[in-house]
């Protein structure tokens with residue numbers, strides 16, 4: 001584990017206020033999700049997950065066809081499609097477009113893809129002012145931070161901290177009431193919407209058969225971003241594509257519920273190209289920026305390709321026992337939590353973020369809540385294996401198991417085949433491995449086992465083994 005990664009984790013763990021806020025906020029989202037997917041609310045929830053998984057698999061297996069179809073349909077409606085290989089190309093294209101059109105101010109709706117390519121910094125360097133219009137994003141932009149959570153970017157901020165921030169950065173009287181803070185942001189942003197020459201959005205889905213960009217949101221700011229300025233740029237990863245509008249019905253039922261427990265978000269916008277003759281609103285120009293940035297590499301790997309099924313609902317973050325403790329800023333890059341642990345190293349290359357696949361307890365909760373059934377733990381294990389193999393290659397180590405490992409595993413297998421001895425070994429462990437003072441965790445294992453407790457605790461042997469409990473219960477019944 002790199003020192004920086006470890007240090008960020010330590011800082012988050014030692015921050016008591018953050019620990020409470022994070023645990024409470026993710027817990028609330030988890031509860032909402034749980035009540036949104038009950039059998040009463042959504043009787044065919046499991047079928048929908050399977051269906052969504054199939055649609056994504058089919059689309060990615062035929063991505064070239066659907067991308068061409070999408071491009072044709074966007075262009076047929078007067079839009080322009082720009083393909084960008086990496087973050088740099090996306091930054092240059094959007095920045096250049098803004099400068100060529102004389103745009104000085106850009107309004108943005110929430111977009112994790114724009115965070116991925118560091119678009120705000122790039123625009124600022126090119127003399128264009130970007131303004132985030134989603135309330136959470138607006139807050140973290142003022143704080144000069146990055147999103148803490150895929151769905152709730154300012155989850156880690158208390159209303160008192162927001163009051164301080166607004167007072168300092170906006171020069172308004174200190175206001176702790178959330179409704180009043182919202183009104184302050186609204187007043188600032190209304191002016192920006194009217195002044196901006198360009199609106200930049202992300203895309204939750206791209207419909208190949210019609211060329212439509214679909215955006216789901218709760219605040220209405222994405223609608224203003226995409227319709228008020230004269231130029232609309234939608235920045236989207238190539239994996240956001242789905243074949244037909246009919247497929248959207250599957251994803252819309254899953255996305256809102258998995259993210260916030262809502263059957264449907266307040267606004268679902270379908271945007272098809274620029275304003276046509278006779279239409280009252282919409283932009284004069286529409287550009288769809290299709291971003292690769294490592295996605296083709298992920299697509300080429302048949303096992304790990306499913307990473308691209310993600311619809312960014314954030315459910316895996318809320319349920320992850322690791323994310324709930326270490327929080328969003330422990331993870332490098334734009335994406336955090338279990339999806340970040342598999343997405344970032346694959347997008348950037350494992351050599352950049354080798355510790356990320358290890359930031360997991362492999363409990364499997366993320367896979368259970370994922371609405372598109374991504375097998376996150378399986379991908380984490382594959383990435384771990386790749387990291388270890390690369391390290392071994394670099395150090396010139398033999399990848400064959402050492403004699404110590406062979407003897408150790410041989411002994412373990414032998415013990416497992418002899419129940420009585422296994423039980424005796426369990427009893428010995430109870431005596432030899434005493435728990436810490438709180439009786440909950442072992443913090444210092446002996447000998448080579450220390451490698452485990454150097455970074456994490458180990459549960460002590462149970463006071464009564466499974467076999468003992470089994471015998472007692474059988475006797476009782």
Ligand code: SF4
Pocket residue numbers: 150258309310311312313314315316317339366369370371372373374
């Ligand atoms: S991996 Fe699954 S649960 Fe996590 S954000 Fe993506 S779709 Fe949601």
